[in-house]
Amino acid sequence: MSTTTPQAPDGAAVRLTGLHKHFGDVHAVRGVDLLIAPGEVVAFLGPNGAGKSTTIDMLLGLTRPDAGTVRIFGSDPVAAVQAGRVGAMLQAGALLPDVTVRELVTMFAGLHRNPMPPARAMEMAGVTDIAGRKTQKLSGGQAQRVRFALALVPDPDLLVLDEPTAAMDVEVRRAFWASMREFTAGGRTVLFATHYLQEADQFADRVVVLARGVLVADGTGAQIKSTVAGRTISAVVAGAGADRLGDLPGVLGIERQGARTLLHCNDSDVALRALLASCPQAHDIEIAAGNLEDAFLELVATSRQEAAR
Amino acid sequence: MSTVTTTPRAPRTGAMTARYALMSTRLAFRNVRFLVLTVALPLLLFLLYANLYQGQDAGDGLSVVAYLMVSMASFGCIGAAINTGARIAIERQVGWNRQLRLTALPAHSYLVAKAVVSMLVTLPALLLVFLAGATIGGVQLSAAQWLETGVAVWLGLIPFAVLGLVIGFAGTVDTVQPISMITYLGLSILGGLWFPVDQFPTFLQDVAKVTPSYWLGELGRTVLAGQGVPMTAVAVLAAWTVVLGLVGIWSYRRSGAKV
Numbered sequence: 047m048s049t050t051t052p053q054a055p056d057g058a059a060v061r062l063t064g065l066h067k068h069f070g071d072v073h074a075v076r077g078v079d080l081l082i083a084p085g086e087v088v089a090f091l092g093p094n095g096a097g098k099s100t101t102i103d104m105l106l107g108l109t110r111p112d113a114g115t116v117r118i119f120g121s122d123p124v125a126a127v128q129a130g131r132v133g134a135m136l137q138a139g140a141l142l143p144d145v146t147v148r149e150l151v152t153m154f155a156g157l158h159r160n161p162m163p164p165a166r167a168m169e170m171a172g173v174t175d176i177a178g179r180k181t182q183k184l185s186g187g188q189a190q191r192v193r194f195a196l197a198l199v200p201d202p203d204l205l206v207l208d209e210p211t212a213a214m215d216v217e218v219r220r221a222f223w224a225s226m227r228e229f230t231a232g233g234r235t236v237l238f239a240t241h242y243l244q245e246a247d248q249f250a251d252r253v254v255v256l257a258r259g260v261l262v263a264d265g266t267g268a269q270i271k272s273t274v275a276g277r278t279i280s281a282v283v284a285g286a287g288a289d290r291l292g293d294l295p296g297v298l299g300i301e302r303q304g305a306r307t308l309l310h311c312n313d314s315d316v317a318l319r320a321l322l323a324s325c326p327q328a329h330d331i332e333i334a335a336g337n338l339e340d341a342f343l344e345l346v347a348t349s350r351q352e353a354a355r
Numbered sequence: 356m357s358t359v360t361t362t363p364r365a366p367r368t369g370a371m372t373a374r375y376a377l378m379s380t381r382l383a384f385r386n387v388r389f390l391v392l393t394v395a396l397p398l399l400l401f402l403l404y405a406n407l408y409q410g411q412d413a414g415d416g417l418s419v420v421a422y423l424m425v426s427m428a429s430f431g432c433i434g435a436a437i438n439t440g441a442r443i444a445i446e447r448q449v450g451w452n453r454q455l456r457l458t459a460l461p462a463h464s465y466l467v468a469k470a471v472v473s474m475l476v477t478l479p480a481l482l483l484v485f486l487a488g489a490t491i492g493g494v495q496l497s498a499a500q501w502l503e504t505g506v507a508v509w510l511g512l513i514p515f516a517v518l519g520l521v522i523g524f525a526g527t528v529d530t531v532q533p534i535s536m537i538t539y540l541g542l543s544i545l546g547g548l549w550f551p552v553d554q555f556p557t558f559l560q561d562v563a564k565v566t567p568s569y570w571l572g573e574l575g576r577t578v579l580a581g582q583g584v585p586m587t588a589v590a591v592l593a594a595w596t597v598v599l600g601l602v603g604i605w606s607y608r609r610s611g612a613k614v
Contacts, residue, residue, distance in 0.1 A: 106457060108453055108456055127459075128459045128461070129459070133457070134457050136454060139449065139450030139451065139454055140451065141451070141454075142382075142451045143445075143449070144382060144385055145382065153375075154454075154458065156374045156375070156378065157374075157375060157455070157458035157459060157460045158458055158459050159367060159459050200457075
């Protein structure tokens with residue numbers, strides 16, 4: 047349905063301010079501020095344990111933050127949920143057993159004020175063909191799609207998806223994002239969590255990176271990719287030139303491993319050309335794609351150093 | 356278009372709660388093991404005992420069969436009420452109640468609906484045992500007496516419905532089965548639904564008279580005997596409802612905080 051997104055008093059679809067959450071000794075979320083404009087498709091990228099799910103739980107009003115505030119279209123998250131403005135696909139929650147998919151979606155629609163017709167939600171999520179199947183007999187990917195149907199049922203202005211494509215194979219994943227595109231074409235706001243950089247880059251207008259409970263980067267997919275998913279050039283470089291490798295274009299930093307030098311790059315093509323030009327004797331060259339997890343940690347470290355300065 | 360301001364709030368919430376209660380009741384009736392436990396067991400026990408004690412007098416103007424009919428109906432209903440509520444633990448564990456919190460159904464409506472479900476699923480046990488009493492057991496009552504007794508026993512089940520919710524929020528999937536089983540059988544036996552309390556040792560008789568199950572049986576028997584509504588029974592059952600309700604709210608909040 048192409049409901050026009052009503053303007054919130056403060057104009058934002060989502061406004062998180064200074065969110066903190068502890069679980070015992072674990073400080074899971076440490077001061078998250080995030081502003082999402084209506085119509086944005088935002089990826090929430092981060093490794094496991096970064097605090098994505100906790101932040102999403104607070105955003106949806108499922109968990110109360112220890113500090114900070116959550117506003118969705120200018121109102122309290124619980125009120126926004128009850129008004130049917132938010133649909134969400136939760137991570138790893140099992141579906142109610144002993145019911146068919148159709149019964150479940152219909153039941154869920156009965157608990158909303160202005161739901162989308164259940165048949166339409168099932169069609170958009172691609173579960174019409176399994177509507178008669180019992181929920182406990184579904185494969186992981188099918189269960190995810192049913193969860194997507196449940197998220198669509200309120201006909202929401204904001205859709206929140208926590209790792210939506212986990213348990214989906216490549217084909218299903220593609221179909222899933224195709225139906226997402228259809229859904230967002232009407233100008234709805236989407237926030238999805240993922241730990242796949244590729245997925246974030248492909249489907250989001252904006253990527254927000256969370257690591258160890260802090261936002262460490264915020265930009266377009268391309269921007270994040272250049273910072274986060276840099277490549278590493280490894281080579282044996284003898285002689286005087288080795289000390290100045292860190293100054294080469296495209297190189298972010300260097301590291302020594304025995305005889306080898308590791309060049310962490312944001313643009314490995316430029317860096318390699320420069321390396322060969324300045325040190326023609328460099329040999330045994332290897333180029334490796336950056337490890338996302340390491341890159342995240344690097345981002346955290348960088349952001350801490352910046353904060354300390 | 357604002358969907359919030361144009362929608363009259365209260366009536367829709369009420370309708371939503373009723374709809375949710377009905378859907379959940381339908382699901383509860385699909386559980387075969389549950390129906391066997393709560394309907395078949397008390398019914399079989401009643402038929403067995405009714406055969407043994409046919410024609411004997413229990414005093415207070417009650418036949419033994421009528422006495423047993425109230426006891427076995429109460430026994431079955433307690434099982435239905437407690438086990439239904441306890442199933443909340445399963446919904447909680449699989450994360451289904453998190454999904455429910457993303458609907459327009461308010462938290463208190465969820466609790467009310469679950470209590471209504473528990474009350475509704477007691478009806479088969481109540482009706483079938485009474486039916487067996489009227490036919491095979493030969494219990495003869497006026498239509499008004501049947502109705503009064505049935506309603507008295509049914510309303511007396513409210514604290515047990517609340518107890519089921521408490522177990523559902525306090526327990527986990529692993530603990531909830533044994534807890535509800537022990538509570539169900541323990542209360543039934545201790546409350547004199549299997550053997551009359553006056554056959555207990557003295558100290559146990561005192562314990563029995565604190566249980567809600569004893570007063571449920573007492574309520575049913577007194578009304579059946581046409582002696583009016585026993586106020587002590589009503590007071591004790593009401594007190595249990597209040598206490599369990601408070602524990603229920605506490606464990607509900609606690610389980611919500613854990614999510």
